[in-house]
Amino acid sequence: MMRAIELARKGLGTTSPNPPVGAVIVRDGILLGEGYHEVAGEPHAERLAISNAIRKGNKALLKGATIYITLEPCSSHGKTPPCTDAIIEVEIGRVVYGAVDPDDRHRGRADELLRAHGIDVEHGVCGEVCEILVRSWAWSVKHKRPWVLAKVATTMDGRMTRRDDRWLSSPKALRNAHQLRLESDAILVGGGTVRMDDPALTVRTPLQTPSPRKLQPYRIVLTEDRRSIPADCMMLTDQYADRTVIIEKVSDFQKMLEELYSRYGIVNLLLECGGRLLRRFLEEGLVNEWVQDIAPILGGGPAPMVPGDYLKRECRFKEEEILACEPDIILRGILE
Amino acid sequence: MMRAIELARKGLGTTSPNPPVGAVIVRDGILLGEGYHEVAGEPHAERLAISNAIRKGNKALLKGATIYITLEPCSSHGKTPPCTDAIIEVEIGRVVYGAVDPDDRHRGRADELLRAHGIDVEHGVCGEVCEILVRSWAWSVKHKRPWVLAKVATTMDGRMTRRDDRWLSSPKALRNAHQLRLESDAILVGGGTVRMDDPALTVRTPLQTPSPRKLQPYRIVLTEDRRSIPADCMMLTDQYADRTVIIEKVSDFQKMLEELYSRYGIVNLLLECGGRLLRRFLEEGLVNEWVQDIAPILGGGPAPMVPGDYLKRECRFKEEEILACEPDIILRGILE
Numbered sequence A, B: 001m002m003r004a005i006e007l008a009r010k011g012l013g014t015t016s017p018n019p020p021v022g023a024v025i026v027r028d029g030i031l032l033g034e035g036y037h038e039v040a041g042e043p044h045a046e047r048l049a050i051s052n053a054i055r056k057g058n059k060a061l062l063k064g065a066t067i068y069i070t071l072e073p074c075s076s077h078g079k080t081p082p083c084t085d086a087i088i089e090v091e092i093g094r095v096v097y098g099a100v101d102p103d104d105r106h107r108g109r110a111d112e113l114l115r116a117h118g119i120d121v122e123h124g125v126c127g128e129v130c131e132i133l134v135r136s137w138a139w140s141v142k143h144k145r146p147w148v149l150a151k152v153a154t155t156m157d158g159r160m161t162r163r164d165d166r167w168l169s170s171p172k173a174l175r176n177a178h179q180l181r182l183e184s185d186a187i188l189v190g191g192g193t194v195r196m197d198d199p200a201l202t203v204r205t206p207l208q209t210p211s212p213r214k215l216q217p218y219r220i221v222l223t224e225d226r227r228s229i230p231a232d233c234m235m236l237t238d239q240y241a242d243r244t245v246i247i248e249k250v251s252d253f254q255k256m257l258e259e260l261y262s263r264y265g266i267v268n269l270l271l272e273c274g275g276r277l278l279r280r281f282l283e284e285g286l287v288n289e290w291v292q293d294i295a296p297i298l299g300g301g302p303a304p305m306v307p308g309d310y311l312k313r314e315c316r317f318k319e320e321e322i323l324a325c326e327p328d329i330i331l332r333g334i335l336e
Helices: A003-009 A045-055 A083-089 A107-115 A127-133 A135-143 A172-181 A191-197 A253-264 A275-283 B002-009 B043-057 B085-091 B109-116 B127-135 B133-141 B170-180 B191-197 B253-264 B276-285
Strands: A022-025 A030-036 A066-070 A094-099 A120-123 A147-154 A184-190 A220-225 A242-249 A268-271 A287-296 A315-325 A328-335 B022-027 B028-035 B066-071 B096-098 B121-125 B147-154 B188-190 B218-223 B245-248 B267-271 B290-294 B315-323 B327-336
Touching: A003 A022, A003 A030, A003 A045, A003 A066, A003 A127, A022 A045, A030 A045, A030 B191, A045 A066, A045 A083, A066 A127, A083 A107, A094 A107, A094 A127, A107 A120, A107 B267, A135 A147, A147 A172, A147 A275, A172 A287, A172 A315, A172 A328, A184 A191, A184 A275, A191 A220, A220 A253, A268 A275, A287 A315, A315 B315, B002 B022, B002 B028, B002 B043, B002 B066, B002 B127, B022 B043, B028 B043, B043 B066, B043 B085, B066 B127, B066 B133, B085 B109, B096 B109, B096 B127, B109 B121, B133 B147, B147 B276, B170 B290, B170 B315, B170 B327, B188 B191, B188 B276, B191 B218, B218 B253, B267 B276, B290 B315
Parallel strands: A066 A094, A094 A120, A147 A268, A147 A287, A184 A220, A184 A268, A220 A242, B066 B096, B096 B121, B147 B267, B147 B290, B188 B218, B188 B267, B218 B245
Antiparallel strands: A022 A030, A022 A066, A287 A328, A315 A328, B022 B028, B022 B066, B290 B327, B315 B327
16 A cells, blocks of 8 residues: 555646546555556546556456555546446456545445445555545545645744845755645745746756656736736746736635636645735635745744734644754644 | 763752752662752762762772763862862772863863873763753853843744733643743843733743752843832732842843843843843844744734844754644754
């Protein structure tokens, strides 16, 4: 299962609106085949693992073998036929999967179907890790809008800038930030950030899962007036300019997110906006996950991370994870 | 040496202006005696360990035994005679110590003296831990003012208050805060904190090193006008009122610190002041150590930790240590 999880992670950032899934077929301790889902519309991990086994000349061994999958195999027709069919067809003997299908209508259906064909089924193996892998996807399937991860870099005194415009983040923390971009379908900023910093918002540093299929994330710019965005800005002039979306005069943020999901298939949305916009997302309870890179510095600029008075609604940070990115400290967790 | 360090830690908070020191005498793997320095003017750890051994009937065994001491033994007359004399007198065979004497005039003197009497000497054993134990003392000996530790509790967005005046810190983090008070000789706040919060600034929770000799720390209040401090405030009316010192109209902060050192023997000063005073200490480069308790909350009050624009001088946070005080995270390190 650890290998299946490793494979699934290769799909992070390329599978939306599908989830990342990995699969490994084993018999008597021998690896027969493996695969992971890479791009929506293409075969799922299970089918890829089966065809990988066949290509390796292991077809005859599939009967009675065990397949490890990070997610409950699909049992319904989508863009591709159900994976349960493929598993039944090659007469796999045992199916072990991690996370259950988040969709109430499908959950457990695979177990029934497979067992009806005499196949052993076990689930929940490495369940927690497998569930975190598909957490954002499961959430967006249910809520019909993207899982929103807000990323901020601050001084220890909670400011977002340093004197003389120096970088706040350490090289290690910057690599982490690019990894977040890699795993996201889109990055959102406000017009002010474009005018002030003219960022490219592309994935640039060496990547942990360098899939050649990874497209640059969409770049979403929220503005009151699209004419205020300089026509010669990076995002409108670089080679990925067709991945830049300017959205004007948003009044209903939740609806805007729903549109990003339905129209662009955005499951993982990364906020890299300034404090004012961040405050709006926080107050409307639209931020799911929080990543804060704390630089080991006191005495940052006048701009606080979340400007203004108390938030209408205090957010609790949970399931925290502490990453030491010397000399920075990165806190990552869920917001409630 | 680990036992000697454990003993030394028992003296934290009671030995000033002396350093905490522990000593253990061993022979053939048998513990003959042990001791730690508890209060200035009373015997040092080495002498206490020797008399402890004698009291246990181990006098005859001291000849040729090994003494482990966390700090280089003193070789000069202070309020008590030099410890090297005592070691020589009972004919200890080997001296192993951790930290060297920070005073250039004395450093290494013990080695010479002891070796001249045929005693083996080794130093630097667990040197780093032993040096951190006496770090604040060594610093104050050199600079003639207290080692200043600033302690703040903040939200993740760097604010010092929560809506409805609720506590920011978790119970575990509060215990840590009281441990800091225990290890301090004095706590400093501004008049505003007294007027607003009326704190007691006493050590209250169960302590890790509950020495009966521990006095409550001095409470230092800085104010422009002593009449602005309510006469019925906690610090002026509780049973430790004689440990409250009000200082008016401070213009030279460094000089004020020098007076706290020379007049009250304050080696470890804990700042629990508000942002305005904290900013002043930071800008003047008078803060040595920083402890920040970060509560897992976003959306704190309007008061930022360090109010105002960029600090005149950015502080770097080093040698960081991360303490998980679920659900809080405590960052502790040196400021430069």
